[in-house]
Amino acid sequence: MTTQQPHWHLLGAGAIGCLYAGHLRSSGCDISLIMREGTSPASLPIITEHGGIRSEQHVPVVTPNSHAPISHLVITTKAYDVSEAVASIAHLLSEDSVVVLLVNGMGLAEQLAADWPHLNIFCGTTTEGAYCLAPQHIQHTGRGKTRIGKQGEKKPPPWFEQWSDAIDTCLWDSDIEAALWSKMAINCIINPLTALHNCANGELSQDPELITQVTTLCGEVCKITRAAGFTAIAAALPQLIAGVIAATANNRSSMLQDVENGRRTEIDYITGFLLQVADQHGIDAPHNRALLKSIKSHQC
Numbered sequence: 001m002t003t004q005q006p007h008w009h010l011l012g013a014g015a016i017g018c019l020y021a022g023h024l025r026s027s028g029c030d031i032s033l034i035m036r037e038g039t040s041p042a043s044l045p046i047i048t049e050h051g052g053i054r055s056e057q058h059v060p061v062v063t064p065n066s067h068a069p070i071s072h073l074v075i076t077t078k079a080y081d082v083s084e085a086v087a088s089i090a091h092l093l094s095e096d097s098v099v100v101l102l103v104n105g106m107g108l109a110e111q112l113a114a115d116w117p118h119l120n121i122f123c124g125t126t127t128e129g130a131y132c133l134a135p136q137h138i139q140h141t142g143r144g145k146t147r148i149g150k151q152g153e154k155k156p157p158p159w160f161e162q163w164s165d166a167i168d169t170c171l172w173d174s175d176i177e178a179a180l181w182s183k184m185a186i187n188c189i190i191n192p193l194t195a196l197h198n199c200a201n202g203e204l205s206q207d208p209e210l211i212t213q214v215t216t217l218c219g220e221v222c223k224i225t226r227a228a229g230f231t232a233i234a235a236a237l238p239q240l241i242a243g244v245i246a247a248t249a250n251n252r253s254s255m256l257q258d259v260e261n262g263r264r265t266e267i268d269y270i271t272g273f274l275l276q277v278a279d280q281h282g283i284d285a286p287h288n289r290a291l292l293k294s295i296k297s298h299q300c
């Protein structure tokens with residue numbers, strides 16, 4: 001007997017969303033993009049450029065007014081858009097809809113679960129690199145790892161096989177909270193500094209003033225990380241940060257790209273979340289607090 005494969009819907013057709021939609025579609029998964037009301041085509045081409053090779057996948061489009069129920073949803077919107085985007089399609093979700101949240105920052109799964117307690121929420125994080133050349137036309141800049149998991153679940157659900165077949169390195173992570181924390185800790189240091197100093201990630205290990213700032217911020221992040229119970233991550237953080245800076249030396253961080261394009265940043269879900277945890281533990285983190293304030297004063 002063959003089990004029926006789920007139909008996925010994707011909310012948030014930015015660079016990472018298009019990367020997943022293109023990969024899932026090309027491996028034969030049934031997937032539709034949820035686009036704004038008024039989007040007229042019944043399908044859109046997703047164009048992916050990688051290493052000089054261009055591939056194109058036609059993906060069906062639905063809008064929030066459609067009546068198709070959503071059993072499996074991937075969310076790849078900006079962190080601050082998640083609540084409103086889910087609210088716009090909440091009438092299409094059912095009792096046990098699966099939601100895979102692949103969004104930067106932390107705190108969103110808890111917020112979603114509080115607003116829609118019936119959803120079956122999984123979280124993910126990725127080091128895939130991609131940016132938009134035009135709407136639904138992306139440059140895949142670097143292959144990375146995608147980790148998906150759900151707190152307390154050791155084994156992946158049956159649908160995960162589709163993901164591990166479709167996405168180059170997609171792993172089930174039975175300690176996804178640690179993976180999310182580790183990514184947030186890295187983002188707390190690299191993203192606001194590169195956004196404020198308008199520099200590529202590699203500058204953070206070249207410029208003496210920036211090297212000092214990385215060390216100071218890292219000290220605060222380590223303290224909070226330890227207090228939050230992620231002791232192994234706290235111990236490894238300085239080397240982890242140095243490794244990511246070296247591996248992504250030519251990248252312009254996602255926050256720098258947001259600032260350059262006049263978009264709102266995700267700082268509230270990165271440094272903002274870290275500082276909430278610091279407050280819960282009575283930890284002072286003046287350098288991260290100052291950075292949060294500076295980034296917020298740069299955005300409209």
Ligand code: PAF
Nearest residue numbers: 190248251252253254255
């Ligand atoms: O947000 C980003 O840009 C990335 O997470 C990272 C790792 C900082 C690389 O640029």
